[in-house]
Amino acid sequence: MSIKKIPPSIRTNPALARATIADVARAANVSKATVSRFLNHRDQLLTKEIAARVELAIADLAYSPSPMAQALKRGRSKLIGLVVADVTNPFSVAVLRGAEKACQEAGYLLMLFNLGNDSRRESEAIEALTAYQVEGFILNTLGRDTKAAADAARHGKPVVLVDRRHQGMQADFVSLDNAGAVRLGLCHLVEAGYRELLFVSEPVRDISSREERKAAFHAFINTVAQDTVELQGHTFEGTENDEQGLDDALRSMRERAGSGLPGVLASNAVVTLRIVAAVARLGWRLGADIGLVGFDETEWAPYVGPGLSTIAQPTDELGRIAAGCLIERLRGLELPPRQIYLSGRLVTRGSSLAIANQTG
Amino acid sequence: MSIKKIPPSIRTNPALARATIADVARAANVSKATVSRFLNHRDQLLTKEIAARVELAIADLAYSPSPMAQALKRGRSKLIGLVVADVTNPFSVAVLRGAEKACQEAGYLLMLFNLGNDSRRESEAIEALTAYQVEGFILNTLGRDTKAAADAARHGKPVVLVDRRHQGMQADFVSLDNAGAVRLGLCHLVEAGYRELLFVSEPVRDISSREERKAAFHAFINTVAQDTVELQGHTFEGTENDEQGLDDALRSMRERAGSGLPGVLASNAVVTLRIVAAVARLGWRLGADIGLVGFDETEWAPYVGPGLSTIAQPTDELGRIAAGCLIERLRGLELPPRQIYLSGRLVTRGSSLAIANQTG
DNA sequence: TTGTAAGCGTTATCAA
DNA sequence: TTGATAACGCTTACAA
Numbered sequence: 001m002s003i004k005k006i007p008p009s010i011r012t013n014p015a016l017a018r019a020t021i022a023d024v025a026r027a028a029n030v031s032k033a034t035v036s037r038f039l040n041h042r043d044q045l046l047t048k049e050i051a052a053r054v055e056l057a058i059a060d061l062a063y064s065p066s067p068m069a070q071a072l073k074r075g076r077s078k079l080i081g082l083v084v085a086d087v088t089n090p091f092s093v094a095v096l097r098g099a100e101k102a103c104q105e106a107g108y109l110l111m112l113f114n115l116g117n118d119s120r121r122e123s124e125a126i127e128a129l130t131a132y133q134v135e136g137f138i139l140n141t142l143g144r145d146t147k148a149a150a151d152a153a154r155h156g157k158p159v160v161l162v163d164r165r166h167q168g169m170q171a172d173f174v175s176l177d178n179a180g181a182v183r184l185g186l187c188h189l190v191e192a193g194y195r196e197l198l199f200v201s202e203p204v205r206d207i208s209s210r211e212e213r214k215a216a217f218h219a220f221i222n223t224v225a226q227d228t229v230e231l232q233g234h235t236f237e238g239t240e241n242d243e244q245g246l247d248d249a250l251r252s253m254r255e256r257a258g259s260g261l262p263g264v265l266a267s268n269a270v271v272t273l274r275i276v277a278a279v280a281r282l283g284w285r286l287g288a289d290i291g292l293v294g295f296d297e298t299e300w301a302p303y304v305g306p307g308l309s310t311i312a313q314p315t316d317e318l319g320r321i322a323a324g325c326l327i328e329r330l331r332g333l334e335l336p337p338r339q340i341y342l343s344g345r346l347v348t349r350g351s352s353l354a355i356a357n358q359t360g
Numbered sequence: 361m362s363i364k365k366i367p368p369s370i371r372t373n374p375a376l377a378r379a380t381i382a383d384v385a386r387a388a389n390v391s392k393a394t395v396s397r398f399l400n401h402r403d404q405l406l407t408k409e410i411a412a413r414v415e416l417a418i419a420d421l422a423y424s425p426s427p428m429a430q431a432l433k434r435g436r437s438k439l440i441g442l443v444v445a446d447v448t449n450p451f452s453v454a455v456l457r458g459a460e461k462a463c464q465e466a467g468y469l470l471m472l473f474n475l476g477n478d479s480r481r482e483s484e485a486i487e488a489l490t491a492y493q494v495e496g497f498i499l500n501t502l503g504r505d506t507k508a509a510a511d512a513a514r515h516g517k518p519v520v521l522v523d524r525r526h527q528g529m530q531a532d533f534v535s536l537d538n539a540g541a542v543r544l545g546l547c548h549l550v551e552a553g554y555r556e557l558l559f560v561s562e563p564v565r566d567i568s569s570r571e572e573r574k575a576a577f578h579a580f581i582n583t584v585a586q587d588t589v590e591l592q593g594h595t596f597e598g599t600e601n602d603e604q605g606l607d608d609a610l611r612s613m614r615e616r617a618g619s620g621l622p623g624v625l626a627s628n629a630v631v632t633l634r635i636v637a638a639v640a641r642l643g644w645r646l647g648a649d650i651g652l653v654g655f656d657e658t659e660w661a662p663y664v665g666p667g668l669s670t671i672a673q674p675t676d677e678l679g680r681i682a683a684g685c686l687i688e689r690l691r692g693l694e695l696p697p698r699q700i701y702l703s704g705r706l707v708t709r710g711s712s713l714a715i716a717n718q719t720g
Numbered sequence: 721t722t723g724t725a726a727g728c729g730t731t732a733t734c735a736a
Numbered sequence: 737t738t739g740a741t742a743a744c745g746c747t748t749a750c751a752a
Contacts, residue, residue: 069729429745
């Protein structure tokens with residue numbers, strides 16, 4: 001007579017080891033299958049009597065099923081992969097927050113992979129996450145290294161892109177209505193009396209949101225604006241180090257403006273700060289000497305200079321909706337790729353109020 | 361004769377399905393065990409001949425082992441759980457970033473759970489993460505709902521606390537040297553000529569870092585300072601809504617100061633902004649009318665008013681070291697709980713330069 | 721040095 | 737309605 005099963009109470013301290021379905025089965029004097037049925041089909045097939053016994057045992061042992069084992073068996077893991085180009089980017093974090101919330105509510109957990117702005121690692125990220133059987137992806141990345149993502153999609157894992165489109169990738173896409181948001185900011189500048197406009201951006205490259213914003217700027221200058229008022233528009237793209245270039249761009253804009261007022265639209269929060277710094281270097285006053293509207297609302301916008309006007313993105317919602325799209329797909333929704341655009345909101349403050357600042 | 365095994369090539373499209381160890385074994389004409397050995401013990405036991413065959417098959421099929429299955433078998437998952445009180449807090453994000461980096465380098469992936477400032481969900485978070493077999497925890501939480509964390513620790517899962525200590529919890533702890541940092545800021549204010557000091561904090565409650573900062577403020581006022589210069593110190597704790605209270609506290613501080621100079625130390629970035637707003641409401645000039653040193657260096661600090669002096673925390677390093685501690689434990693390091701303190705760095709700007717601002 | 725087989729904690733298929 | 741039993745993809749005694 002050989003000992004076939006070493007009871008878990010001997011294998012390891014019972015108080016410490018997580019109870020398994022076998023433990024519950026033993027305690028309730030039923031088979032593992034029955035416990036599993038109780039868990040997954042609840043009251044479909046079970047005698048009240050037995051169900052009660054199982055329920056008790058589960059409570060007793062504080063049992064909860066192992067998602068790992070479930071994942072292995074079912075091929076589904078209740079895990080969602082989130083790949084971010086840069087966690088330090090406040091926009092990404094806000095999206096992350098929204099997404100995380102929606103996932104939690106739907107019983108999913110988030111596995112995070114931060115690229116740290118190294119877009120070459122995108123495939124690595126997706127492969128690592130795929131290995132862990134994540135059921136789908138939320139991607140806020142450049143989409144340069146798009147192979148793995150396309151693979152994932154082909155393997156039937158739904159993908160949602162946030163803010164940045166991937167070239168030729170068929171997937172749900174959730175983003176700010178960049179064109180509308182840019183118009184919002186520019187209309188406001190024009191109404192506030194600024195006539196010589198400058199769009200300042202980080203290098204556009206192939207980053208879709210930057211492209212869209214720049215294109216919207218040009219469109220506004222070329223069409224809408226020319227009908228109503230005399231308007232000039234230029235753009236400047238520069239990296240963090242190009243202070244000189246930015247200063248020059250601002251100076252020549254002001255020269256072009258002559259007696260008119262120059263106004264700047266920044267393409268994101270980082271650029272906004274750069275412009276604020278440049279304006280300080282030049283000794284100009286925000287609002288009075290130069291108008292400024294920034295992208296992305298931040299906690300500090302109200303306190304810089306006379307307060308910064310901004311175009312606020314519904315970041316939380318972007319994240320929530322992205323997660324929502326994904327979860328719908330996971331529940332079986334079959335639909336051609338959707339494109340969802342959310343509107344920006346203009347927050348006006350002193351930096352775009354020429355008159356208030358001139359008199360005040 | 362029954363068909364025992366349906367080959368994977370029929371079960372599902374082979375191009376799409378991930379290869380398993382069995383596929384590799386078949387392709388290399390060896391047993392699964394051999395493949396497993398190749399993976400885990402590399403060249404310990406294998407014929408060159410066979411090793412080469414296995415290697416080839418692995419490359420051919422683009423095989424990589426399923427961490428889920430490994431986790432199930434080994435009980436180890438190469439997963440680390442990170443629980444954050446609030447992802448929108450820039451400090452948390454910075455820590456997250458550092459931790460994520462270190463984890464990636466060591467081959468771990470991060471599972472993130474955000475409490476969204478609802479500290480009651482701490483146990484829920486830890487349980488969810490435990491279910492996924494995370495091997496250890498990095499916690500940046502209040503530690504109010506400490507049961508689950510203690511459980512985890514008892515179950516042999518190492519825990520590292522960042523920034524916030526948990527009552528009675530024996531675990532590695534990584535944090536700013538709050539006392540030293542506070543001294544740094546206060547010494548600077550005193551040297552810059554400020555004599556009537558105020559410490560402004562969010563409600564301290566039981567949050568260890570806040571307690572420590574407040575205590576350090578009092579200690580500084582009571583001992584170090586009295587010997588050298590006449591000094592007064594008060595503290596104010598208020599929530600976001602208590603603008604009135606903050607204004608009053610600042611006003612009475614300035615009254616107490618008389619002809620001397622009042623200086624404020626903010627306990628974190630949020631409070632710093634609140635003070636900036638209050639100073640604007642009161643119509644005072646930062647630096648000249650009131651000195652300000654804030655906690656936490658931010659991207660916007662240089663651009664608010666005359667520039668904000670801050671005490672910068674080595675956030676990235678805190679995260680990296682926290683993750684490092686955890687990984688050491690996972691590798692088997694046995695040691696009593698460590699407490700690791702990193703120094704803050706003072707960044708001086710206009711907000712604490714009374715003279716420069718008065719003349720300028 | 722390699723293969724066989726059991727088992728990790730589930731779920732699903734089949735009988736009973 | 738319930739219970740055996742065979743997977744899921746891997747590791748690891750134990751045999752060979």
